[in-house]
Amino acid sequence: MSGRILIIDGVATNRIVLMARLQAACYHAVTAADGANGLDVMRRNPPNLVLLNGTLPDMPGTAVLARIRSNPALSDVPVVMLLDNLLSDQRLELIRAGADDALPRSIDPNWLLARARALMRSRAASRLLRAHEATLGQAGMAERPEGFDHPGLAAIVAEKYDVADALLQRLEPHQRNRLVALTRSEALNPRDAGQLHIDAFLLAASPGNGEATLRLMSELRTRGAAPEAEFCVLLQDAAGTAAINALNMDAQDVLDRDCPAEEIAFRLDRMIRRKKHDDRRRKAIDDGLRYSVMDPLTGLHNMRFAEPELDRLIERSRRQGRSLAVMVIDLDRFKSVNDIWGHPTGNAVLVEVARRLKAALSPGALLARMGGEEFMVALPDCDTDLARATAQRLCAAIKGEPFLTPSGQPIAVTVSIGWSLSIAERPEDTRLSMVERADQALLMAKAAGRNRAIQSRSAA
Template identity: 40%
Template structure:
């Protein structure tokens, strides 16, 4: 149950109180009374979050967390450690073990629910990206990527420069390999736009005015350069409403304005490292998805679009033409006697020829024109808002460009090739995109049968 919360506590009264609190917020819950039961239920139910009391009869909360993190099926599930006698040492031990957050009893319901909402959103995003990445890999679109992460850029933004400087001094000792810099509030947006955006912003909630740090966070979330940055809001421990609001507005993490003390610096560094790991994992997953999408649409040899993308694009182009009453052209281009190139010179040379032809097509068409490789040596060109005379002139230009200059090969040789072109005009009738492609294909066969190296217009296009 991905949206459920597992409550782990050996005291039934505590479980009942938490269940009532969470049910009031419309959460589904399940319960466990021991560490062993928690491990078994988490593996089976796959909850969206685990609320784990650290004092259990059969094993420590730290041991439960370590086992959850060691299991690939449960390691991504957020675990919130719950304790009534927290100490700085215990908090550090829990975070080192893999706890996502720590709540001290008695709970502040407002802050607890805000934290749970934030963690459940985070877990849902992570799970969705992981699923899409796995799908891409199963389809063969992407390989697993190296998990090396470069040094992080961390920006400190506080109301007073000396406060930010103290934060930096304390964190440098805990994160010596990362770049930590102090940025004034007035430069936070412009600096992020001009240079490579920081990976993390640590922002004091109250800057020149109360709540201004939250407004700065909203601005950063609205900019493409900083939309995916980790944002940590620093407040005083007593500012519960501000903390809850920050989490609901999209803060990834909270910190204390007194984070320069040794224990707080260590805790903050652990939380920042967790957020960095998550950020880098999401970046890798986005790259995998982008690569999968690219491979789904693009021919890997020539870099042109493939048949799948061309079909969808032609449908959109046809709809646009019917709305605007402006025609569009469809060409099918085929390399003449290409089989003899492969037979004589080998397939690697054939690939060089195809790549060179693709490059010449790109260089001699408009940016708005679609160019796709739809077969071994067959290309499709779609030209929006184009009349028949314009399309024919473009086709003749492409034919001359291919014919006029031999294609240089890597070994210094050159091969002369020609193309035949079939041309059809769309947007003037109710012909479907596939019917237009069929008309262009018939015209292409006509060009081949009457001598090759020529442009032939489909009858429908001529009549139009």
């Protein structure tokens, strides 16, 4: 994680003290004496974090904050406001204005560094997701995340259920997301509690028992009950050692137990919005990767996946001295289905054909859509008799029952299959040669009347 931190402060002493502390912690600190200079530094080389004085010689700190948030190139840079006299109402106002946090200048330097690390980790993780998504987008494999979010779910956990429930009652009037109070056991086993997809945990530590709450947070992460959930920890002393440990253990936020309910609710809401935004990115990435090797219509593998997999199967069969069958399957007179019933019905037929083929094959078979109405099957450890029986079973699976249009009218569909066999005595076999021989046999099956399977004549 890069560590370039910009200090924007009109007081030279403040800049010097902060710079010394950051440099001692091996961060690269740069400074600006006023808002205009700070914004110019950011535009030329965006930092990983900004420490911003609330009062500057040329403009209020909130004006600098507003310009940062309005600039797309800078909007995700974490900003921590530092004020000499910070009131709780003022802190919430600054956070609502876009600050990631607002802290008194007298805060423990170790706490400030822990908070800075947590904010930069969160930004780095989101940027990594964005970079992966952009890479897939350039390859045409990812779609833009949708903007609408359903309410999220925050779980409030305390040593005693009554404490968690009382906290829920305090927060509910200020919270747009759903809240649930859980025991420690329910938090560790949310399925047993009927709770799935928890977006954030609010862990309320008992007085003097912060370390037990941190152990619970660690367990929740490592057990995988909610691996992507965000964490906010409520402690008796939100600036003490336990708070620093919580931030270093990747808690997204640490607050005092007496923090106003409205602020806790707002921070929870912000955490959940960020988490759900990253969830959409993760889904876009997962979908892009999946669709890169999957045919989106039928759900079968596509040839991008099947070709290297077939190479691997051929190499394995050659190494083990076993035979391998490759089949090319084509729907008979499929053009007439599209011409008579329309392409939506044709697509429905392809989906059902894929389902029937998959159901009729053994688990070890490789099934892929080649494109259009053509499919490919590879059968490892398959001799002539098994290949012939499998091909006949596939023909029967397609012909066995008529396909139905959306209006319920039956359509008779059949397939023709050509197949080739790779054997140990023919080490020159490759994916291309096997598919080509199977394709030639398919043409023979078509010429012989369709709805049949024929083996390549060149087979030994």
